[in-house]
Amino acid sequence: DAGITQSPRHKVTETGTPVTLRCHQTENHRYMYWYRQDPGHGLRLIHYSYGVKDTDKGEVSDGYSVSRSKTEDFLLTLESATSSQTSVYFCATSQGGGYTFGSGTRLTVV
């Protein structure tokens, strides 16, 4: 969707290194979310934000942290990447119920 940009689109990193994924929106939506998607698990919520500096944990938050210093940006950080964090990561925004998803970031941890 043109209103949400995820970067990078693809990344390969080594175990133990820190990684930051960025989600940028131009919709001025209040709520932002990070999900991961793995085969056999569907989409699972990692963290979400309900405003600048306001965040909360989701179902699979261990090993991840987030920050939201501006309405338009929501960062997901893997403090020390592990192979189990190899996944496709989707960012989403919402305002008034409907969600808009980004195109995803494919992260491979080797």
Added chain:
Amino acid sequence: DAKTTQPPSMDCAEGRAANLPCNHSTISGNEYVYWYRQIHSQGPQYIIHGLKNNETNEMASLIITEDRKSSTLILPHATLRDTAVYYCIVRVANSGNTPLVFGKGTRLSVIA
């Protein structure tokens, strides 16, 4: 959020109507039924949502039973581009603090 049950997979012939069922027997009075779909490798896409009345938009129709315990998403003339995983989700509308919870959905294959 209430739990939903969907068949894991369905096939549909191109040009025919695709009817995707969803059971949500524990839905609360203030919870809506939402449908999203995910085409291979893309982010999920919103399709439609409803509370108790049937809804229609340019993509699909949503039929909700009178007791609200089940619903059906109808794609009136399925095309190959409709091949995707379809997710039925129940949640309170406008509740950003209650994020979407995805199940495994129904994998719809539209066959030429």
